[in-house]
Amino acid sequence: MRPILRIDLHVCQTCTTCQARTVCKTRAIVQYERGDLPIVDASRCRGCMVCIRACPFGAVRNDERPTTNDESSPLKQDGI
Ligand code: SF4
Numbered sequence: 001m002r003p004i005l006r007i008d009l010h011v012c013q014t015c016t017t018c019q020a021r022t023v024c025k026t027r028a029i030v031q032y033e034r035g036d037l038p039i040v041d042a043s044r045c046r047g048c049m050v051c052i053r054a055c056p057f058g059a060v061r062n063d064e065r066p067t068t069n070d071e072s073s074p075l076k077q078d079g080i
């Protein structure tokens with residue numbers, strides 16, 4: 001099943017880390033103007049999850065996975 005990546009706009013600090021070519025090779029994370037909140041272009045996203053690990057604020061989420069508040073979550077077990 002294809003993941004659905006989402007950026008939590010209440011958590012994102014617009015640091016631009018996730019937009020680096022070394023993070024998102026398909027340039028699926030788009031920020032239209034400097035300082036704008038980024039969005040994920042689902043048509044370009046390959047679901048590699050690199051941006052989830054790269055975000056220093058934990059703002060990138062996969063809506064198809066359990067939340068980190070769930071003790072049984074793989075994210076919780078991975079310490080993400
Ligand atoms: S790396 Fe995280 S905090 Fe920085 S712009 Fe991307 S989603 Fe926002």
Ligand code: SF4
Nearest residue numbers: 024045046048049051
């Ligand atoms: S999951 Fe991969 S392809 Fe999709 S936005 Fe994140 S880094 Fe880019």
